[in-house]
Amino acid sequence: MPAAEDLALLIQAAEAAGDIALKYSGPDAKRWDKPDDQGPVTEADLAVNAMLEDMLPQARPNYGWLSEESEDSQERLGRDRVFIIDPIDGTRSFAEGSRTWAHSLAVAERGEVIAAVIYLPKRELLYSAAKGQGAFCNGQPVSVTPPTELPQTKVLTAKPNLDSKHWRGGSAPEFLRSYRPSLAYRLARVADGGYGAMLTLRRSWEWDIAAGDLLLREAGGVTTDRHGTGLRFNNATPLLDGVLAAAPDVHQVLLAGLEPQGPGIPGRY
Known part of the structure; x- marks a missing residue:
């Protein structure tokens, strides 16, 4: 499976995740604290995760699964490719009503990430990359800063x-x-x-x-x-x-x- 095809799937999934998350008002969303001081989780995190855990493995049944909001399984260690997902990165910001939270979706192949999307729906920013094909924000190429002191x-x-x-x-x-x-x-x-x-x-x-x-x-x-x-x-x-x-x-x-x-x-x- 070419990395570009995985990237297209991740973009589709990230946009669907944004549609779900935006249905919730962060400060009004139900919120819990995870055990062992692992931070908060909201009903929006769980709703996004449920959609992704249904959509992505169905599209790629041979891929493993690792997500912040799913119970981990060592079964993923035997898969060549694995989805690595944070349904909402920056849950505290989401719960406070901030715009600075993101959906973070990646596919790793034998330890190396080959396709990736970071989507901030409140800021209308979609970052994407596939191995060997450059990095983009909203379809425009991006690059790191030039040398500086x-x-x-x-x-x-x-x-x-x-x-x-x-x-x-x-x-x-x-x-x-x-x-x-x-x-x-x-x-x-x-x-x-x-x-x-x-x-x-x-x-x-x-x-x-x-x-x-x-x-x-x-x-x-x-x-x-x-x-x-x-x-x-x-x-x-x-x-x-x-x-x-x-x-x-x-x-x-x-x-x-x-x-x-x-x-x-x-x-x-």
Whole structure:
């Protein structure tokens, strides 16, 4: 199955997900807190997930399934290709009535993402990529920022990532810090050149990262874990050891500044 055909399916699914999510008013949607401090979930997350879990495996019955809102099964580990899905990335933002939440859909083949969509229906932004075919937003090509000095680089990261214990010499390098609640959207904004990098030192679920990984790489960027190792997906425990995603020159500088044996930040994001 060509990656382009999987991408067409993901685009169709993402648009259908947006139609469902937009039927809910975030602040009025029923909301629960997941056990073990895993964050909130709303009835919209579950409705979107139910539609996707019906639509996508039906279209690709030989693919495995990994979603934030589905019970995990080790059966997926025996499949060459697997859907990696976050029905709503940025659930807290959705529940607050913000526009900054996304549907994140990806297909990985033997650990590598080959088709990906990040869709923000409230912002009317649909990012897409297929392996070897470039990255796009609303059908227009996107690319990472050209080389720039780090102090002038805008980096999407949370404040805890600036703690001195994570950086060589005891202090984070100088850059322009910003933040967005959705990890998928952070990756997309690096891919479209709006920001030079995104960094999270927390362990991160694969469904938050998979689509953005391909999008950013197809836009000319570099994605690794916090130690500089390339990202692989469909792991038995679907967690990554932090994420550093950036234009190549910025990635090199930030990676060199990180303490290689740093403790990381427990939990997510």
